[in-house]
Amino acid sequence: xxxxxxxxxxxxxxxxxxxxxxxxxxxxxxxxxxxxxxxxxxxxxxxxxxxxxxxxxxxxxxxxxxxxxxxxxxxxxxxxxxxxxxxxxxxxxxxxxxxxxxxxxxxxxxxxxxxxxxxxxxxxxxxxxxxxxxxxxxxxxxxxxx
Numbered sequence: 778x779x780x781x782x783x784x785x786x787x788x789x790x791x792x793x794x795x796x797x798x799x800x801x802x803x804x805x806x807x808x809x810x811x812x813x814x815x816x817x818x819x820x821x822x823x824x825x826x827x828x829x830x831x832x833x834x835x836x837x838x839x840x841x842x843x844x845x846x847x848x849x850x851x852x853x854x855x856x857x858x859x860x861x862x863x864x865x866x867x868x869x870x871x872x873x874x875x876x877x878x879x880x881x882x883x884x885x886x887x888x889x890x891x892x893x894x895x896x897x898x899x900x901x902x903x904x905x906x907x908x909x910x911x912x913x914x915x916x917x918x919x920x921x922x923x
Contacts, residue, residue, distance in 0.1 A: 778869070778898075779905040783887040783913050786878045787920040791850040794875045794883040797919050799858055801827045807918035808911065810837075823847045828864075840867040850875050868892040887916055 787794050797803065799821060805813040810833060816826040825844040830837055841864040850856030855876040862869045869890040878884035891908055 779889075779891045779901050779908055781889055781891075781905060781909050781912075783885075783909065783916055785885040785887075785916055785920060787883050787885060789883050789920065790881075791856060791875050791877065791883050794885060794920060795850055795856045797922065798873050798875070798885065798916070803919060803922070804829065804915065806922065807915045821847060838864065838866045840864045842871075845870075846872075862891070866894050868894065885916065885920065887912060 789797070801815055801821070802813045805811050808829070808831070811829050811831040813827060813829050815821075816828060817824065821844060823844055823846060825847070827842055829840040829842070831840065832838055840862060842860045842862050844858060845861050846857060846859035848854065848857045855874055858873045860871045860873075862871065869892050871887065871889040874886040874888075876884045876886070889908065889912065891904065893904060896904060
């Protein structure tokens with residue numbers, strides 16, 4: 778199991794950072810070899826299910842996720858979304874939080890616990906480094922893309 782946290786500050790209002798990070802199909806634009814399909818009807822809410830399919834041909838796998846907490850930001854509360862990863866190979870959870878940052882900016886916290894079956898625990902350091910790199914780049918690009 779790998780656990781990590783990313784922190785970013787973006788020159789965006791809270792609601793715009795939230796939108797950029799939680800429009801699930803946008804993730805396919807920034808994660809290589811990945812397509813995202815939302816299984817449940819819009820709008821996103823607790824219970825929304827989506828699938829990120831990553832890879833090529835027989836080497837592809839599905840990362841099925843369900844939104845278990847959906848609290849968009851308000852004037853008085855930060856935004857918080859929790860996803861449970863329920864795929865056959867990818868398990869764990871992710872949390873996306875948007876908070877007021879310095880100078881009217883938005884502070885983003887991305888926390889994740891990731892298990893990939895059947896990888897042995899011996900490979901957790903490699904998986905952790907790869908996940909931090911891939912998710913870090915994805916968060917950066919999502920926040921930069923209108």
